[in-house]
Amino acid sequence: MADDAVTASWAHGPCTWSILVHGGAGDVAAERVPLHVAGCERAAAAGAAVLQAGGSALDAVQRAVEVLEDDPCFNAGTGACLNADGAIELDASIMDGSTLRAGGVCALAPFKNPIAIARRVMDASRHVLLAGEGAARFAQEQGFARADPSSMITDLARARLAAAQAKRATEGWAGGTVGAVARDAGGRVAAATSTGGMVNKLAGRVGDSPIVGAGTYADDATAACSTTGHGEAMIRVCLAKTASDATRTAGAEHAARASLAMMHARTGGTGGAILAARDGSLGLARTTRTMSWAAVTDDGSRASGA
């Protein structure tokens, strides 16, 4: 399939361990792009420190996403965008490619690090995905503290909601969903994704990010993938699983390009995807104007962009 819709892509060859993070596809204002890239670099470095110390890909992607959730620049955790009621509702998921275990939370009330709760769903519940009040109750039972919403809502998020509602825009991208993919020295891959969703979304709307196969996927036989973009389109084409599967016959960069091109051709939706393949090679692509990202690999080399 022709991939003219793809606006940028990047690749790195096989590595013993590697990590790649994204800070969301969208149209981030030029003056804010350096902030987003710097945030991604900090997150990739935090995840790389886990891998460097012999830690698992799963722990590395969780750590990287926590750093991005704590950074108010991004539409995840602190700084998450607001729904039509002016409230934060969070979506997140994580997946381990060696066991195919996964955990997610969706339409979750404000908690500082939803990715840690998604991990706990994976590790300590019988389920893969918990929603709304049930997810919040589980989190509290597991010792996570509910956050005061005002501690997580930024002026930027308020301004974006006001702008969307003034334009009567049904919803808009916040351009700051976050995600990470990694391969560890043991050959295991993992992926994690976290978001506040879309600005001015209806209360209760769930996007692709907490959905295994749409926003997040990891399989040691193929690749780990985290996606960002128009969630409704990404759910319909199971973007993360589609892109991971494509690495059976193509490199990670080409797999990202081809799956985004297919989504654009079939649904009109745009976005971005990052991949860590089973051999530790990395690839990304976007069909939007921007997607901040950063990578670190076993030889200490670093790369980043938007």
Ligand code: ASP
């Ligand atoms: N995919 C996210 C959602 O639809 C938004 C984004 O990636 O910016 O909830």
